[in-house]
Amino acid sequence: MKTFFFNFEKGLDEKYINWTKEAVQDFINLFPEYKDNFAIKEGNLPYKNIDTLETIVEMNKNVYQKRGDVFDEQSFWQMFDRLPDGSYKASLQKQIALASRGGMVDIQKLSCLQSDSAGNQYSASTPILINVTKQRAHGNIRGISTELGINISAGTCAALGYQGEDLKAYFKDIVIHELGHTFNATHEGRQNTVNNLGMHCTDKNCLMYEYAYTDESFNRRKKLKEPFCQDCMASMRDYMQNVLSFERKNPNHITLDDEENQATTPATSNTDTSFKTDLRAMFKISALRQNAQYDEDAQAAHYVATITHTDGCVDKITATNKTTIALTAKDRDGNPKIPDMQRFRDIVAYAKKQNLPIKFGNIKAPEFKACLMIACLEADPPVQMIGAPEMNNEFLQKLAPEMQNKLKNTVDGLKNKQQLPQQPYKQPKIVLQQETNGR
Ligand SMILES: [Zn+2]
Ligand SMILES: [Zn+2]
Incomplete structure (x- = not known):
């Protein structure tokens, strides 16, 4: 079971809360065969004991090191509220307060808490944190993601000038794009990807396109029905099936x-x-x-x-x-x-x-x-x-000549298409992805 844990900054406009929930539901709906493997919860994550937190500290040190940042262990511990029973509660509000300066939040720092009480063994049961902040983010970052969760700045999205339905669609796009990263849509070694601000898709009509957050991409994509291209969908399904070991709904055909x-x-x-x-x-x-x-x-x-x-x-x-x-x-x-x-x-x-x-x-x-x-x-x-x-003569002879040709042409068309071999699947690792460029 994969649980989405919603965490909203206090005072966040209700509409963003609703849009976030809608976006997550839209994302789940893309995978009807795995629908039963998802759950949604709201609130803070309670951490049971100190050992777990130490594991989280180690994990976060690694994440910070990987992106060349200094991990501030002291402020990390300050993010937790100690409860009367001795356990700790991960508090988004506290975390945001610590990561904020000048009325803006450093949403990269919010990635600190995106870990599992089970330690650093990433599994199907690791919850996915969906943090949404009211504040604008430093660096004009709209969203950022790891395998463990996403952080979205509603404040940054709101400041871009979109109104009404456009703002809603844009905001939801950012949420769903980040979820795409979390579910490994554009993993390393996949065909049609490029490494720019993290791995992205080269299909301009795909929400995982590297410039999907620009006006141009947003307007082009508005006319399209499906958020993701076939390659990205296939990668995510692969991930759900083979890494998360999701159970498929019966029957199977x-x-x-x-x-x-x-x-x-x-x-x-x-x-x-x-x-x-x-x-x-x-x-x-x-x-x-x-x-x-x-x-x-x-x-x-x-x-x-x-x-x-x-x-x-x-x-x-x-x-x-x-x-x-x-x-x-x-x-x-x-x-x-x-x-x-x-x-x-x-x-x-x-x-x-x-x-x-x-x-x-x-x-x-x-x-x-x-x-x-x-x-x-x-x-x-x-x-x-x-x-x-079987496409043998016996079968073909049962068909009218016109139908025979149609079938043959379809098969030939498929043969001529370059059928690239499937890329070997790579185990996911924690990679920070961000949508940052100004418009
Ligand atoms: Zn794609
Ligand atoms: Zn991205």
């Missing part, structure tokens, strides 16, 4: 069938229907983009929706839960047909969002299989397939 599910009654009375929301959002928007009509059977226990195209063809989607989907289609005269290609792409996008492979269910029509394969292979990176047919 999405099954697609070309025949409607037989079950007509809900399996249990308290069936969770929240999956309908995700499917609805996706198919509704997709239908709208195609200028097609979206309808949903609100009375049905399962998710049942139809998409009617202007030519009279109807795609029908039924889902008994979030991972068991059936897709069928009829032409204007009611004869069965292969569903619109966009439906396959929708389902692949849905699987991708959850980082799940797609299992080929009891699919009878070869053309249906081919469409699903194309959609999976077209995705960047391709979505893993379970039970896909």
Whole structure:
């Protein structure tokens, strides 16, 4: 379990508190398969005994040494409140007071407390501190991060001149960018990274881009839906899976069938229907983009929706839960047909969002299989397939010539793309990252 520990400076405007919480939730939502591994708490971290604190002192000495700063042990001890039972409480308010001069805070110093009561063994259970200060930061620093937490200066963000929704979006971007560092989005040795103020992504549309905090980047990114590029997402998933050993939610794949599910009654009375929301959002928007009509059977226990195209063809989607989907289609005269290609792409996008492979269910029509394969292979990176047919002559001959070519072209396109080998994963280490340059 990975716990986010919120720590807000006293007197911080409520809106920043809400935006911080929203940003952390948005970040968690990017990883639906690991959602259950996250928890959120508010307040100070209590440290049980003196040995632990000594370990923290050692850790912080190392961090300071690495960045060429002098670690002030005396002021470190002053950051703690001794409680009546002899244990210590890490107090953000006290820490901020000590790190402040001239009405500004040195948020690099706040990184001192970003350690774990379990000592310097970084693990899945190490909490992540989310410290947000009201004060502006020296050096115009918006945010800074380590593997153990992030410090954000709301004061600095507020002084940049953004207003309203822009200020909110900018502030949330800074929080999510720093979380990206904490979850090792741009670790050393990864492709498409550059070392400038810490490791950053070279994709200009990615929030981990080295100049993501500039006006230019902010405005460019405003039009984009996804905060992170595929490389950064893959790194973070890798980190969650292999370093934090997060448990994945079951089941582990999405099954697609070309025949409607037989079950007509809900399996249990308290069936969770929240999956309908995700499917609805996706198919509704997709239908709208195609200028097609979206309808949903609100009375049905399962998710049942139809998409009617202007030519009279109807795609029908039924889902008994979030991972068991059936897709069928009829032409204007009611004869069965292969569903619109966009439906396959929708389902692949849905699987991708959850980082799940797609299992080929009891699919009878070869053309249906081919469409699903194309959609999976077209995705960047391709979505893993379970039970896909082998691409041999026997299978290809079952397809109409046009479909054969489409499938072959997709496979060839993939081969031509430079498929770089996966970089070996490196154990994370504490690295300070900061967003500092003025605008
Ligand atoms: Zn990136
Ligand atoms: Zn950064």
